[in-house]
Amino acid sequence: MMGTVRGTREIARAAVKAELAEVAFDLFRRNGYDQVTVNDVAAAAGVSRSTFLRYFGSKEDAVLSVLDAQGRQLAEKLRARPAGEDDWTALRRSFDFILEDYRENPSGTLALTRLVQQTPALRARRMEKHSGWRPGLAQALADRAGLPDPPPLAPLVRAAAALDCLSLAIDRWTSSDGSLDLAALLDEAFAALTDR
Known part of the structure; x- marks a missing residue:
C-alpha cells in the first residue's frame, strides 16, 4: 500500500512538472525567452513562484x-x-x-x-x-x-x-x-x- 501512495505521488509530481515545462516553453516561444520571467510562467500555470521553483531551479531547467x-x-x-x-x-x-x-x-x-x-x-x-x-x-x-x-x-x-x-x-x-x-x-x- 505504501509503495502505491509513493508511486501515485511520483506520477502526480511528474505530471505537474511536465505541465509547468509545457507552459514555460509556450511562453518562451511566443514572447521570447528573455522577456519571460519565472513569475510570468508561474502566473500562466496558475501556481506560485515558490511552487514553480520547487520543480525547476531556473527558467533554463524548465526548458532542458x-x-x-x-x-x-x-x-x-x-x-x-x-x-x-x-x-x-x-x-x-x-x-x-x-x-x-x-x-x-x-x-x-x-x-x-x-x-x-x-x-x-x-x-x-x-x-x-x-x-x-x-x-x-x-x-x-x-x-x-x-x-x-x-x-x-x-x-x-x-x-x-x-x-x-x-x-x-x-x-x-x-x-x-x-x-x-x-x-x-x-x-x-x-x-x-x-x-x-
Whole structure:
C-alpha cells in the first residue's frame, strides 16, 4: 500500500512538472525567452513562484529538464549494448533512443532546439548538462570493458567526443529546419573521427 501512495505521488509530481515545462516553453516561444520571467510562467500555470521553483531551479531547467533523464537513460543504453561491440559503435548506437523524439515529434523538437540555439543561456545550460553526462557514459564504457573505478581518461575522452558529435549533429539538423536526416548527420559526425 505504501509503495502505491509513493508511486501515485511520483506520477502526480511528474505530471505537474511536465505541465509547468509545457507552459514555460509556450511562453518562451511566443514572447521570447528573455522577456519571460519565472513569475510570468508561474502566473500562466496558475501556481506560485515558490511552487514553480520547487520543480525547476531556473527558467533554463524548465526548458532542458528532459535532458536529466536522457543522460541516465543514455548510460543505461550504452551498458546494454552487445559486449563484442567496440566503444565507438556502442556509443553511436546508444544515441539512437535520443533520436526517437526527433522522429516522433519533429516540429516540437525543432521548436525546442531552435529556442536553445537562439538563446545563449539555454545553449550554455545544454552544454553544461551534456558535460554532466560524460562521467556516466565514461563509467558505462569502463564497466563494459571491466576497467577500474574511476575510469581512466580514455573513456572520458570518448564520451566527450561522442557528446560533441551529438550536439553538432543536432545543431546542423536545426539549422536545416529539420530537413536533413538527424541519424545520418550523427553517423557523419561519428565517422569524421574515425576516417583516416
